[in-house]
Amino acid sequence: MKHDLAVGQLDFLNGDEAVAFGAKLCRPQVIPVYPITPQTLVVEKIAEFVANKQMTCAYIHVESEHSAMGAAMGAAMVGARVFTATSSQGLAYMHEMLHYVSGSRFPVVMMNANRTLAAPWNIFADQRDSIAQRDTGWIQVYVENGQEALDMIIQAYAIAEDERVYTPVMVNLDGYVVTHTYELVHIPDQALVDEFLPPFRSQNAIDFAHPRSFCITAPTDWNMEFRLQQQQAMERSKQVIAEVDKKFGAKFGRYYGGLVEEYKVADAEVVLIAMGSVIGTARIVIDQWRNRGQKVGLVKLRFLRPFPQEYFQGLSGRVKAIGIIDRDISFGYEGALASEIKSALASTGKCPPVVNFIAGIAGRDITKEHIAEMLAKLFDRRAGKEEKDLQFIGLRWPNG
Amino acid sequence: MVKVKELPDREFLYGHKACPGCGLGTIGRLALKILGEKTIVALPASCMSTVTTQYPQMNYTVPSFTMAFAGTGAVLSGLSAGLKAQGITDAYVLGIAGDGGTADIGLQALSGAVERGDDFIYICYDNEAYMNTGVQRSSLTPLGASTTNSPAGPASWGESRPKKNLFEIMIAHRIPYAATASSAYPFDFMNKMAKTKIIKGPKFIQVMCPCPTGWGFPSHLTVAIGKLAVETGLWYLAEYENGKVKMNLVPKTFKPVEEYLKKQRRFRHLTEEQIKLIQEHRDQEWQMIRQRWL
Numbered sequence A: 001m002k003h004d005l006a007v008g009q010l011d012f013l014n015g016d017e018a019v020a021f022g023a024k025l026c027r028p029q030v031i032p033v034y035p036i037t038p039q040t041l042v043v044e045k046i047a048e049f050v051a052n053k054q055m056t057c058a059y060i061h062v063e064s065e066h067s068a069m070g071a072a073m074g075a076a077m078v079g080a081r082v083f084t085a086t087s088s089q090g091l092a093y094m095h096e097m098l099h100y101v102s103g104s105r106f107p108v109v110m111m112n113a114n115r116t117l118a119a120p121w122n123i124f125a126d127q128r129d130s131i132a133q134r135d136t137g138w139i140q141v142y143v144e145n146g147q148e149a150l151d152m153i154i155q156a157y158a159i160a161e162d163e164r165v166y167t168p169v170m171v172n173l174d175g176y177v178v179t180h181t182y183e184l185v186h187i188p189d190q191a192l193v194d195e196f197l198p199p200f201r202s203q204n205a206i207d208f209a210h211p212r213s214f215c216i217t218a219p220t221d222w223n224m225e226f227r228l229q230q231q232q233a234m235e236r237s238k239q240v241i242a243e244v245d246k247k248f249g250a251k252f253g254r255y256y257g258g259l260v261e262e263y264k265v266a267d268a269e270v271v272l273i274a275m276g277s278v279i280g281t282a283r284i285v286i287d288q289w290r291n292r293g294q295k296v297g298l299v300k301l302r303f304l305r306p307f308p309q310e311y312f313q314g315l316s317g318r319v320k321a322i323g324i325i326d327r328d329i330s331f332g333y334e335g336a337l338a339s340e341i342k343s344a345l346a347s348t349g350k351c352p353p354v355v356n357f358i359a360g361i362a363g364r365d366i367t368k369e370h371i372a373e374m375l376a377k378l379f380d381r382r383a384g385k386e387e388k389d390l391q392f393i394g395l396r397w398p399n400g
Numbered sequence B: 001m002v003k004v005k006e007l008p009d010r011e012f013l014y015g016h017k018a019c020p021g022c023g024l025g026t027i028g029r030l031a032l033k034i035l036g037e038k039t040i041v042a043l044p045a046s047c048m049s050t051v052t053t054q055y056p057q058m059n060y061t062v063p064s065f066t067m068a069f070a071g072t073g074a075v076l077s078g079l080s081a082g083l084k085a086q087g088i089t090d091a092y093v094l095g096i097a098g099d100g101g102t103a104d105i106g107l108q109a110l111s112g113a114v115e116r117g118d119d120f121i122y123i124c125y126d127n128e129a130y131m132n133t134g135v136q137r138s139s140l141t142p143l144g145a146s147t148t149n150s151p152a153g154p155a156s157w158g159e160s161r162p163k164k165n166l167f168e169i170m171i172a173h174r175i176p177y178a179a180t181a182s183s184a185y186p187f188d189f190m191n192k193m194a195k196t197k198i199i200k201g202p203k204f205i206q207v208m209c210p211c212p213t214g215w216g217f218p219s220h221l222t223v224a225i226g227k228l229a230v231e232t233g234l235w236y237l238a239e240y241e242n243g244k245v246k247m248n249l250v251p252k253t254f255k256p257v258e259e260y261l262k263k264q265r266r267f268r269h270l271t272e273e274q275i276k277l278i279q280e281h282r283d284q285e286w287q288m289i290r291q292r293w294l
Helices: A016-027 A040-050 A065-077 A088-093 A094-102 A146-160 A191-196 A219-252 A278-291 A307-313 A338-344 A368-382 B022-033 B047-052 B072-085 B101-102 B108-114 B166-172 B186-198 B212-216 B220-230 B257-261 B274-294
Strands: A011-014 A029-034 A058-061 A083-087 A111-114 A139-142 A169-174 A184-186 A260-263 A270-274 A295-300 A303-305 A321-326 A353-358 A389-392 B038-043 B063-068 B092-098 B120-126 B175-184 B202-208 B237-243 B245-247
Touching: A011 A016, A016 A083, A016 A111, A016 A146, A016 A169, A016 A184, A029 A040, A029 A065, A029 B072, A040 A146, A058 A065, A058 B072, A058 B274, A065 A088, A065 A094, A065 B063, A065 B072, A065 B108, A083 A088, A088 B022, A088 B274, A094 A219, A094 B212, A111 A146, A139 A219, A139 B047, A146 A169, A146 A191, A146 A219, A146 B108, A169 A353, A169 B038, A219 A321, A219 B063, A260 A278, A270 A278, A270 A338, A270 A368, A278 A389, A278 B047, A295 B212, A307 A338, A321 A338, A321 A368, A338 A353, B022 B038, B022 B047, B022 B092, B022 B120, B022 B186, B038 B047, B038 B072, B038 B220, B072 B092, B072 B108, B072 B120, B092 B101, B101 B108, B101 B166, B101 B202, B108 B120, B108 B166, B108 B202, B166 B175, B166 B202, B166 B237, B175 B186, B175 B220, B186 B202, B220 B257, B245 B274, B257 B274
Parallel strands: A029 A058, A029 A083, A083 A111, A111 A169, A139 A169, A270 A295, A270 A321, A321 A353, A353 A389, B038 B063, B038 B092, B092 B120, B120 B202, B175 B202
Antiparallel strands: A011 A184, A139 A303, A260 A295, B175 B237, B237 B245
16 A cells, blocks of 8 residues: 555544544535444544534434434435444344435445444444345445545445446444554545545436436336346446546555455465455464465455455466455354355356354454464365364364 | 415326325325425325335326335435535425324334424324225224224224324424324315425424225215314314414314214224223313313
């Protein structure tokens, strides 16, 4: 990543604050939002911006997350740029509304602080909350740190509001690990963001001169065609995501690689794939193993939807063993990323051995030692030793 | 006061698929004649959305949309804030929801929107059950009514709980304007709608809307049934404004409740004793009305 110190201002922010600054720079006109740990700092920071006249927008104190997304939909319907944020139980509570917004093709942008779902109740990070919303028709991106969070809020609007896409975007940050960790973050200049993201003029909004019905009831003989268009928009978004990353990089000096980022994969024989904050830890372990001469690499899956199956199809013939880290699990089968990635690998007919590691559930730390343990298991598997396809890593007792 | 001659000839709602004799079409039509073309209509899952928003046939000539069952109040807040953010100040935001969509699943969102003081008009058309899904009871179903999930039988006299008082719930919010109305009293309803154009903030009107299909009466009796509800004291026309309740129509003497109940299939099973209980409940309600509002 290239950092241009001349661009913007450098500040010491946690992930939630970085999101709030990102949102502020995008000039959303309406922000309906409901507080939930660990997203609360976003809600508070934005309220502070509004109270101090640093931000001009309608801040709606909704009485629930279902209503947050309901109000977001209403505001988007009249063409306003909308921002909201949530987490975990709140995301689950707005589930129905996620479908309404994506099906109506409103480019709402939402931050989600990844937190596990009750029961057993817990407020710490895993990605079960957003992965459970995989099929709601939202674009989902997972970030590694505060800088990427801020930058992706800005990119999210550029992606969502592109006429080829018109699909809402969810920007996911691991709870506490990213949301509450302070880092140095570049806050871009408002003037540059204004150039990058001009005011939104929606083609999909209420116009009194040309009355239309929105979010209609589509009967059986029409409904499927609407779904086809959602799928096509998602497919088109892959190109838009790449374009936006390029344009963003050219303007602000930071590139993220679009759908996926490769780390030392070019000549790697054993590769780990993961999403979110664990990538930061994994980079260090990969470096350590590389220094020892081991050909290991890391794939940072950034977008879960649209899913970069083309990338994984390309990867399948290049490596000897793959480990997939899931901060989630679909009970009765395996981690969701494992299913998604294995499906893409298998479609090539030459799927390398894959081990699925379930880790970091409900905020359990994924340490460097855990990553090393995973890599060791992958080398064992590559050497033909028996390793279970699905393993829990970092349990209180052995033999996960 | 609204004058018929001054109402626009233009129709903003027509060609809908409501059952014969349904008061709903009239309510939507008259409400939009009062508000005019710069109105956005929000409809949660309900009879109203089902009979008016089936793609590709659109029955409104104003912008309209279907909303999640529980979210009418929330989407009205969002529309209102969105319009304001874009500098549009001459448009109306109108929600039309049923009794279940308002008093049950939609109550939280409505309460939130009213408490926030957002600028919108909310019509609850009250046909006293979930009619769109096949006549199941709601919290606004009256005492003794037989519905498909509270059927009368040897162990049941139908709905066993009295109708929830939504009007008073709105008053408890100190809402700028709340009213009750009936599709059988169109002028009263239109005058109330006209007030919603002037008053800022949330406005709420609960309109009794007799349902020939769900209540079980011939479709030509919709207005007669609606009037009987008021004449027997089982429904009332009232307004809450400037912190005061005004009763718009108080019958000198009530007609016997039987006259209303016996004309409807949903009450056909009631015994003399049960009818007496309904009458007693009515008298208690009116005692409270007289003590506080008359």
